Amino acid sequence: MQTVFQKPEALTDVQMHYCPGCTHGIIHRLVAEAIDSLGIREQAIGVASVGCSVFAYDYFNCDMQQAAHGRAPAVATGIKRVRPDNIVFTYQGDGDLASIGMAEIVHAAARSENITVIFVNNAIYGMTSGQMAPTTLLGQKTATSPRGRTAEEMGYPIKMCELLATLEGPAYLTRVSTHDSRHVLQAGRAIKKAFEMQQQKKGFALVEVLSTCSVNWGMTPVDALKWVEQNMVPYYPLGVYKDVTAKEGN
Numbered sequence: 127m128q129t130v131f132q133k134p135e136a137l138t139d140v141q142m143h144y145c146p147g148c149t150h151g152i153i154h155r156l157v158a159e160a161i162d163s164l165g166i167r168e169q170a171i172g173v174a175s176v177g178c179s180v181f182a183y184d185y186f187n188c189d190m191q192q193a194a195h196g197r198a199p200a201v202a203t204g205i206k207r208v209r210p211d212n213i214v215f216t217y218q219g220d221g222d223l224a225s226i227g228m229a230e231i232v233h234a235a236a237r238s239e240n241i242t243v244i245f246v247n248n249a250i251y252g253m254t255s256g257q258m259a260p261t262t263l264l265g266q267k268t269a270t271s272p273r274g275r276t277a278e279e280m281g282y283p284i285k286m287c288e289l290l291a292t293l294e295g296p297a298y299l300t301r302v303s304t305h306d307s308r309h310v311l312q313a314g315r316a317i318k319k320a321f322e323m324q325q326q327k328k329g330f331a332l333v334e335v336l337s338t339c340s341v342n343w344g345m346t347p348v349d350a351l352k353w354v355e356q357n358m359v360p361y362y363p364l365g366v367y368k369d370v371t372a373k374e375g376n
């Protein structure tokens with residue numbers, strides 16, 4: 127019988143712990159599919175961060191290293207510099223990357239470290255049960271903004287792709303989403319391209335993936351996907367923010 131669908135080799139058989147409706151599992155699969163299709167599983171080294179994806183080291187079937195909260199780009203920098211022939215990626219949430227890890231990501235991008243960053247933006251601190259993140263939308267209710275985020279009190283949500291696009295360093299910056307199957311397929315293509323950029327030694331590549339946290343948002347999984355489309359996408363426009371290969375006509 128012909129196999130039409132199977133688990134990517136780059137995922138282990140360990141059952142994931144993610145909540146119903148969470149899109150971390152989908153994004154794990156997209157990363158694993160990209161690794162499989164490029165044939166780089168033996169070369170790949172992932173850096174797991176701290177957040178709901180803290181157990182990523184159990185789920186990816188490649189070498190993995192755990193970093194302290196926010197420090198994954200610094201750890202990935204070290205690994206890539208001593209092992210330049212390996213393909214090194216980080217997998218980070220928005221609390222991890224855009225709050226405590228802001229300095230690490232900005233400097234890794236400015237240095238154009240030849241690493242691939244998977245940035246999962248679910249607009250909240252998921253693992254610690256729903257506090258406001260730097261990416262929480264204005265008006266969004268969280269455990270620490272129970273009446274909704276206001277610009278006056280809490281400032282504006284940070285748009286990481288736009289911010290990093292002001293730097294000379296990055297080679298590839300793109301924002302994709304997981305709110306329906308068409309966008310999931312697009313996200314997969316972007317993640318694969320971000321790994322290819324590293325293979326071609328182009329420098330720093332980051333894929334921001336808009337994601338859900340239905341449990342901490344207090345929504346059903348279906349409503350959470352609609353919320354991404356109706357609320358996150360307008361504030362965080364999808365698209366390519368930087369692509370040095372486009373200039374080269376590749």
Ligand SMILES: Cc1ncc(C[n+]2csc(CCOP(=O)(O)OP(=O)(O)O)c2C)c(N)n1
Binds near residue numbers: 226248250
């Ligand atoms: C140095 C340090 N500070 C704070 C924490 C607590 N902490 C663990 S996970 C987390 C937030 C994670 O949120 P995010 O990165 O958005 O990922 P998500 O869980 O939503 O996927 C925080 C603040 C920690 N583990 N270490």
